[in-house]
Amino acid sequence: MSLNPGDWLHVVAGVLSDEQGRVLIARRAEHLHQGGLWEFPGGKLKTGESPQEGLARELAEELGIALGACEPLIRVPHDYGDRRVLLDVYRVLDYQGIPRGCEGQALTWLVPDDMDPTVFPAADRPVIAALRLPRLMLITGPDPTDPLLFRARLQRALAQGVRLVQLRAPELVALDYRELTGMVWPLCQAHGAHLLLNRAPKEVEGLARDGLHLNRRLLMTLERRPGSARELIGASCHTRAELRRAVELGLDYALLSPVKPTASHPEAQPLGWPTFAELIAPIPLPVYALGGLTPEDLDTAIAQGAQGIAAIRGLWPA
Numbered sequence: 375m376s377l378n379p380g381d382w383l384h385v386v387a388g389v390l391s392d393e394q395g396r397v398l399i400a401r402r403a404e405h406l407h408q409g410g411l412w413e414f415p416g417g418k419l420k421t422g423e424s425p426q427e428g429l430a431r432e433l434a435e436e437l438g439i440a441l442g443a444c445e446p447l448i449r450v451p452h453d454y455g456d457r458r459v460l461l462d463v464y465r466v467l468d469y470q471g472i473p474r475g476c477e478g479q480a481l482t483w484l485v486p487d488d489m490d491p492t493v494f495p496a497a498d499r500p501v502i503a504a505l506r507l508p509r510l511m512l513i514t515g516p517d518p519t520d521p522l523l524f525r526a527r528l529q530r531a532l533a534q535g536v537r538l539v540q541l542r543a544p545e546l547v548a549l550d551y552r553e554l555t556g557m558v559w560p561l562c563q564a565h566g567a568h569l570l571l572n573r574a575p576k577e578v579e580g581l582a583r584d585g586l587h588l589n590r591r592l593l594m595t596l597e598r599r600p601g602s603a604r605e606l607i608g609a610s611c612h613t614r615a616e617l618r619r620a621v622e623l624g625l626d627y628a629l630l631s632p633v634k635p636t637a638s639h640p641e642a643q644p645l646g647w648p649t650f651a652e653l654i655a656p657i658p659l660p661v662y663a664l665g666g667l668t669p670e671d672l673d674t675a676i677a678q679g680a681q682g683i684a685a686i687r688g689l690w691p692a
């Protein structure tokens with residue numbers, strides 16, 4: 375899919391959150407395109423406007439607030455058949471004023487986990503997934519065969535603020551992996567962190583979890599999205615074709631690697647940030663950058679359009 379600017383209607387939208395993590399949504403008037411559905415406040419960019427200028431104007435017109443700082447959340451290209459929309463969504467970090475429906479539109483505040491994607495325009499599905507996912511994903515490191523040490527490390531990572539854990543332990547047989555999740559799940563719950571199991575769906579049937587992480591082989595061989603609709607399902611990708619497969623399967627996120635040289639895959643050719651950004655631009659999914667990264671790379675990753683960064687070494691305490 376080409377992202378030639380002339381072919382797309384560039385729409386900017388803002389995500390305002392309150393102290394309880396609830397996000398402001400507005401109901402679109404019936405007579406509009408996608409009318410009657412809920413949306414993130416915003417609208418079409420005018421000629422010559424930067425996205426931030428357009429967002430400030432739309433939020434002033436629709437909500438009566440003055441935009442302060444904001445940062446990119448996700449850009450979703452979506453073809454509705456009758457129009458092609460590039461939905462460019464920003465997280466509003468601060469603003470002045472109290473939001474009100476200046477155009478008579480209904481407003482409500484909802485936590486992302488309670489948002490039903492079917493009452494939003496189709497382009498908003500990846501936006502809701504992006505809101506449910508934090509900026510950092512910890513992929514667990516060594517050594518799952520030493521449960522006490524493993525537990526201490528995980529506990530430290532959670533205490534340091536990790537809120538999304540991908541439990542990766544390919545060295546364990548299925549039975550031992552299942553046992554490990556029995557220790558990891560309550561720990562994640564106690565810290566309000568989401569737990570993704572990196573294992574074949576049939577090996578983790580019935581286990582408590584927030585979702586599944588698919589390796590490249592599962593991604594390319596599964597015929598349909600595994601897990602329930604409420605779960606977060608994602609996959610490891612290294613190529614354009616794998617990213618497209620993640621979209622076709624209706625997954626919620628992808629990892630794209632390696633961005634930099636990495637000790638775990640020394641033979642792999644690093645993508646570098648420009649190729650990373652080019653590969654994810656047409657992909658309507660939150661994509662984490664992975665490979666040789668630490669939290670110090672987070673601002674760069676966000677500026678390149680990533681959901682955030684995923685890391686083993688960069689996030690797994692020594």
Ligand SMILES: Nc1nc2c([nH]c(=O)n2[C@H]2C[C@H](O)[C@@H](COP(=O)(O)OP(=O)(O)OP(=O)(O)O)O2)c(=O)[nH]1
Pocket residue numbers: 385386387406407408412413414415416417418419457459461495496497498
């Ligand atoms: N604001 C917003 N628009 C969205 C979202 N999701 C989505 O598909 N859209 C689409 C619907 C419309 O086709 C387009 C926004 O166009 P619009 O007509 O509302 O824009 P506007 O506020 O500039 O409207 P107007 O001044 O032309 O009446 O983007 C969303 O979450 N927020």
